[in-house]
Amino acid sequence: MATFVLIPGAGGAGEVYWREAAAELEARGHTAIPVEIEGDDPALGLREYAVITDQAIGEHREVVLVAQSMGAFTAPMISKSDAIARIVLLNAMIPIPGESPGEWFEATGSGEARQAANEAAERSNEFDLEEVFLHDIPDDVKADMAEGDREPAETPFAQPCTFEAWPDVPIHVLVGADDRLFPAEFQVRVARNRLGVEADVMPGGHMAAKSRPVELAERLIAYLDAGTSSDELSTAEVGFDLADAAAEMRRVAAGVRDNQLDAPTPCADWTVRDLAAHVRGLTKAFTHTARHEHPGEPPPDGAKLPDNWREQLNRDLDTLVAAWREPSAWQGEAEAGGFTMPSTELATVVLDELVLHGWDLARATGQSFTATDHDVAICTGFAAAMSTPDTLDSREGLYGPTVDTGTDPAPLDALLGLAGRDPGRPS
Secondary structure, eight states: OOOEEEEEOOOHHHHHHHHHHHHHHHHHTEEEOOOOOTTTTTOOHHHHHHHHHHHHTTOOOOEEEEEEGGGGOOOOOSSSSGGGGEEEEEEEEOOOTTTHHHHHHHHHHHHHHHHHHHHHHTOOOOHHHHHHHHSSSOOHHHHHHGGGGGOOOSSSGSSOOOOOOOOOEEEEEEETOSSSOOHHHHHHHOOOHHHHHEEESSSSTTHHHHHHHHHHHHHHHHHHOSSSSSSGGGGSSSSOOOHHHHHHHHHHHOOOGGGGGSSBBBTTTTTTHHHHHHHHHHHHHHHHHTTOOOOOOOOOOOOGOOHHHHHHHHHHHHHHHHTTSSSGGSSSOOOOOOOEEEEHHHHHHHHHHHHHHHHHHHHHHOHHHHHHEEEHHHHHHHHTTTTSGHHHHBTTTTSSSSOOOOOOHHHHHHHHHHHOOTTTTOO
């Protein structure tokens, strides 16, 4: 079991910010230590933040040091680097030696990147705290955050980050796909330029520990056996992971209101109720597929969708992800929907189902939707293969007719068009 020391961003309210993610780590048998910093105290600066972090590390060894946002300026300044086994930078302001946080914004071009992302998404450039930081955080969690509401002191923003080099340990950079403070593409570029690290992208915004605590905990734990990127978790035995797509499906399902269950969806003749039942059914069926078992369950019936379907789906998604993490799931052939196919191909089918039906459900209920570049690329390859003249017959029942998405569509929009969805369909 590992020890995770969790550094907060500006303001320093570690206990509040990391509360849910720390609980998820501890529920999985690990030790989680949020670092509490009085970030509104002008007497404290970067050096004091590092000392407080050293105190949190204490006598622990083989520590995973996780730094959120401006916490990345604290991470390389700690003195107990010999206790660190790896570092994870989350939606981070990655410094270079001698740079201050105040200088970082101009040096990296973060403001221009945020403006460009806002314009592309047709969002206002007005700096609204709700829109920038809290847009994907559940209301009940937002209410609990009030106790950690601190106005960051100006002191650390003018102080240089005094270090010569990052500790010689694996460093991972984890980026929220919907971060509205530091857009994902910008963060990926900064990580590549400053650390030579290819960032990993997960669903969620800037405050991922509050909006995606389960997914974040799973990512952090997965890094324990990784090198410098979560891509290295993929081996000859296991092709890819379903965790990100399942996490986004879980989030979207949780946001469906009961009064939306009879609303139409992008899937012809299906209501939200029908789509929810179908997702529950496919989740169970593909779990059997991974285990090379006969499905043995009746087709889903939207009319019989139970009141606690969200909770049941949540559990079923966890089971599905775990089943496809077993090397045996990828071996030989298996059955799904009455067809027998190579297991590796069926894994692509289930990822495709999760991503596309996650979008369907989100669009039908007026919610946002994100998918990782890695997942979109896999699904796009599958959809393109099913869109050739030789495969049009096989496509029937899986996708509708292709939709023209223009000459230079975003990757997700291109996938949706190949899969017979209109990215511009109103919610």
